[in-house]
Amino acid sequence: MTRTVYVNGEYLPEDQAKVSIFDRGFLMADGVYEVTSVLDGKLVDFDGHAVRLARSLAELDMPSPVTTEELLEIHRQLVSRNNIEEGLVYLQITRGAPADRDFAFPDPEETPRTIVLFTQNKPGLANSPAAAKGASVISIPDMRWARRDIKTVQLLYPSMGKMMAKAAGADDAWLVEDGAVTEGTSNNAYIVKDGVIITRQLSNDILHGITRAAVLRFANEAQMQIEERAFTVEEAKAADEAFTTSASAFVMPVVSIDGQTLGDGAPGPVALRLREIYLDEMRKVAI
Known part of the structure; x- marks a missing residue:
């Protein structure tokens, strides 16, 4: 079964998910991430990960493209759509894809951040x-x-x-x-x-x-x-x-x-x- 992933507001089959070659996460590792565990189809310590995500973004002066409530719903949708009972949800936010490569940060008003999430199915995660x-x-x-x-x-x-x-x-x-x-x-x-x-x-x-x-x-x-x-x-x-x-x-x-x-x-x-x-x-x- 093809995995459903989330890219910039869309739920897509993983083989249709794409980001720009100019994305600063790809070119400069200009991005942050979180990994949230799933047990019994539920998210473990989601609030803690959301708080740390906000801190990481703030330290890099990178506005978040979503609210915490929106992020929770995306996590839940991916867990449901991919039938994850035990596993992980990976989240990555980068500074986005400006018109061209440059060391200087792009204007956040002109360059939307890139947000990507996907699940990993890990049966037996708890009883490792x-x-x-x-x-x-x-x-x-x-x-x-x-x-x-x-x-x-x-x-x-x-x-x-x-x-x-x-x-x-x-x-x-x-x-x-x-x-x-x-x-x-x-x-x-x-x-x-x-x-x-x-x-x-x-x-x-x-x-x-x-x-x-x-x-x-x-x-x-x-x-x-x-x-x-x-x-x-x-x-x-x-x-x-x-x-x-x-x-x-x-x-x-x-x-x-x-x-x-x-x-x-x-x-x-x-x-x-x-x-x-x-x-x-x-x-x-x-x-």
Whole structure:
């Protein structure tokens, strides 16, 4: 069945969807994106993603082409039209396609933004075999630009990081700057030592993860101890357990770092409990 996508106000078969070759998202990565999970045919933490989208657009001085209410309806329409029970909705907004390529921003009154959404069907997203097994990561230098708090479409280096991990026989990579882990290629990173959850504090250095915020809230409600601070790779290797959070993988246990096994090599109890809590709680409030 042909997937239905959304492009600039139209619902179209995916093979009929087109954007201009002059679009600044294509030419200059001048755009932002969000990914919202779908569980049981409902959107997980849509409001959080909408708030972060607005922040990213504002940081780039890019007016939104739609209201939050319109965006919610588009998400729901795509979930319905594509019969998504478990999966993802990808959203991208770029500064649009001016008359010709230019480094200077085009006049927003003369150049409408480009907005694209599509779904990805992911059966078994919640009951992931990978989460039961745990992931392996390698550490690599963080060579991205300094505004990682803006969720832009500049994803070349994270993609290269995932390929470095694949070449090393690992599942993913953690990015390291000045000796400390910033985050994963597409997720926030955590370690657990003596029952304490440790994760880097919010700043321009990392993405302000929507799943991160929810998981830390649930951990606090469960009276788990949390420290928001930087941690080193060596500290991570000596941890009792580790995990990542993201909209597409929820809470993912990490069982080895740079080939060194954590604990007994199995997903740790804190990560597994947080994954269970997160899925239970988010299902209750999905819309």
